[in-house]
Amino acid sequence: MDCLHLFLLFTFTFACSSTISTRADLPGTWELVLADAGISSMHTAVTRFNTVVLLDRTNIGPSRKMLGRGRCRLDRNDRALKRDCYAHSAILDLQTNQIRPLMILTDTWCSSGQILADGTVLQTGGDLDGYKKIRKFSPCEANGLCDWVELDDVELVNGRWYGTDQILPDGSVIILGGKGANTVEYYPPRNGAVSFPFLADVEDKQMDNLYPYVHLLPNGHLFIFANDKAVMYDYETNKIAREYPPLDGGPRNYPSAGSSAMLALEGDFATAVIVVCGGAQFGAFIQRSTDTPAHGSCGRIIATSADPTWEMEDMPFGRIMGDMVMLPTGDVLIINGAQAGTQGFEMASNPCLFPVLYRPTQPAGLRFMTLNPGTIPRMYHSTANLLPDGRVLIAGSNPHYFYKFNAEFPTELRIEAFSPEYLSSDRANLRPVIEEIPETVRYGEAFDVFVTVPLPVVGILEVNLGNAPFATHSFQQGQRLVKITVTPSVPDANGRYRVGCTAPPNGAVAPPGYYMAFVVNQGVPSVARWVHLIA
Template sequence: MDSLLLQWVCLVFIVTSALCGVFAWPNDLPGSWELLVADAGIASMHTAVTHHNTVVLLDRANIGPSHIILPRGHCRFDGHDAVLKQDCYSHSVVLDLQTNRIRPLMILTDTWCSSGQFLPDGTLLSTGGDMDGFKKIRMFKPCKADGFCDWDELKDVELAEGRWYATNQILPDGSVIIVGGRATNTIEYFPPRKGAVFLPFLADVEDKQMDNLYPYVHLLPSGHIFIFANDRAVLYDHDIDKIVRDFPPLPGGPRNYPSAGSSVMLALQGDYSMAVIVVCGGAQFGAFLQKSTDAPAHGSCGRIVATEPHPVWQMEDMPFGRIMGDMVMLPTGEVLIINGAQAGSQGFEMATNPCLHPVLYRPDQPVGLRFMTLNPGIVPRLYHSTANLLPDGRVLLAGSNPHYFYRFKAKFPTELRIEAFSPEYLSADRANLRPEIHGIPETIRYGEVFEVSVSVPLPVVGIVEVNFGSAPFATHSFSQGQRLVKLAVTSAVPNGNLYKIGCTAPPNGMVAPPGYYMAFAVNQGVPSIARWVQVVD
């Protein structure tokens, strides 16, 4: 077949597949893509999955007209808005995962580059933003897909300091620590405790690029907080508000906004005494200040056992240099690295060469064998894009607006499509391994012993895992509050057509803060559809 004919055949394949809503390149790489929503109305900058199997999407409130209008009589009035003084367009929506239908929500203040976290009762907390949202606190109490829940902006309480580009993390007692922000080198708590507390570490690591923004914050099973900013990290004791440990610098330069790496804490398991942090990707130092859109991103990853007495960073390289990649903890304990670009930095129109290939990080493999390149997509997901694990094991991809306002005629246009990526564990040849949960308690207390009933098409071989995955707040290449906890389980025991698995709940809120989790049964690397479980004290 000559090259021109081959190109034509490939083009027909790509266009036909895209129109049908499911896309796969003509190769043997794992994973598949699906178009869920052709026009979500907004480009999601912040995305979170609720325990009612809906997804909350948020954009800036001063973006100008979106593609979705608020219900009649619901308008926002802001004399300082540069585009619309009377704004009757929605800048937040909720997606029903069962029907893929979109419902507009009303947000009153600007959530641009805000932070968020789910509270123990499943309420989504949104904090800070820009302009009139700088010190605002908002709540979204989710409801069933046919309900009419909406945002509630608190009037009697606000942040002690304005926070733009901050990070939230739920704590063992169910409160939330809010870390940093642009020109805000402090922490504070919700519910409010004592106002803002100065954190000199954030000031020390700030450079001209502001690479201490959206710090990577992880709650360790010790109860201390791991805070990473620029190229350094500290251990923070939130009970006494003091830094109790410094970690060695991570080689390779800054990783936080606008250098745009990403980070996860690997699955907690065993006796839960060990916590491993991984930080991957980033821009070349100076790319943001020099507005160098073609400066190649680097692909180095650092991995550190944060609970060791004398930890060091173990370095390795991804198959691609990547900025603005999202790291998503899968139910299996593997990590999906998706979205982003191979050149430039974070910021409006600052990145080029989209990185369309997802990568699977397999933490149990030796260095050199941990990364697997997956089937590429066709939609560039650059600045202001998100990735979230769904209860059925797919990963939701939303957003990408590398422009100050919505622009649909550009090299990288504002993106309103929502997609789902299915990892290889959802492929047809593994369907006979996929378990189904038939029975699990809706509420589980710390340390409680309980049973999970599952069915599997083929007889069970080996251990069926039961793993709890949180629902994080994804924004700017970091998922705030993301964690996966592997429970202690007994061997699956046949019980008629089902198997019974004995499980022990997480021991305390340091391992699994109170709240709603997706409970997955995992059989030979294939997860079930999750059941939502509330972990309580």
């Protein structure tokens, strides 16, 4: 019995290998954005200029994109090329799908990042000469010449390899963890590095405390998950405010390859719900097993509850290295990854080509919907990012130490986009268009959004703010969606609807920065407009 028949027989319990073609009877569509980006993006971030920063490691030998203009990177310690004239970062223009190479000097392998309040991409750590490095990319118009800047006047106190960054309510960034770094520090720097013993306490033989999942809670504390344990951390006092029960199902963090998301904040913004999904079987990394089946369990917890407990669910597929992307509607897209093995070079098999939609408002048992499968395996070092038009950009996949194209799962230079069902043609008449919205809003400020919709509006038009996270290693660092308070829409004489809005109350609910503002009508989002949220 072939894989497709097994899929139907078990009602979406098992996914198929890369031989399965696109299924027109399942929701969502795929498109090829770029046939050859020249580099494979290990780290990806969307900018407020509707461009996308693609970033790989430097110590990897030739890419398929030259830097041009006579530029080369000189590094006598580089294991592959001492004189490297190839690009390892690039900017993608979403309007033209054109690529412009960027110059990155130090090694960004398994580094971390965050988007600052002014829209700058902050990039921290890496391997070798990048171990303590801090880099910035200040984005510009697509036809500009902005490029990476490596800071010479400041560096990390502790080297960070496999660390996590999270923007804080005041716009500063906490930089947490990494291999052998059981500490936290900040950018801009303050008080050096601070010991964080929780990370050492949860470390095991296969290191499952790397790339910890960090979420800023609306009470201003941090939810930090590593291995199978989580704490609420008061970073101001450097104290653990709460310990959560362990999550069943074994380790979830690198290299066990689960993922995590905080669901949309809404209402009075006092409640935060965290979801952690997927992962490898314990021991798969130690045994270097490529065919040990992944598990598909998800834990969901109300992190702000007085008595928090994990509610367990099962995805339709076992999955490792899946990206959990917050959609403008508040649903979560789970995409990319594999069904067997673990994270690491050439340590996974059986690609999971089927995306899954997690619908948090549905009852338990009905929250997962299987979507239209892709055809390109997206394995280790792949990424997924929400775009302002509501699509999800899919990039990367390089499970090899260098670029390798003659392999079962080759280095992937193609960039795709997945369109959720809300972008289907039969919903086009429901799609709002933002005609007018302020470019800048302050915390707690009342403001109006003017919208047109092809069909008369039925119900409430939502206005939801989604930020641009830094996507790497199956986790969207800093990801956030806030459903702001709105009044019922009122049509005016020009056929526009006025939606009265109130901005988020403070930086704990929504840290300062640029947000994609989506208007959502009956589950169908507009193209976003960028709004700068400030104090």
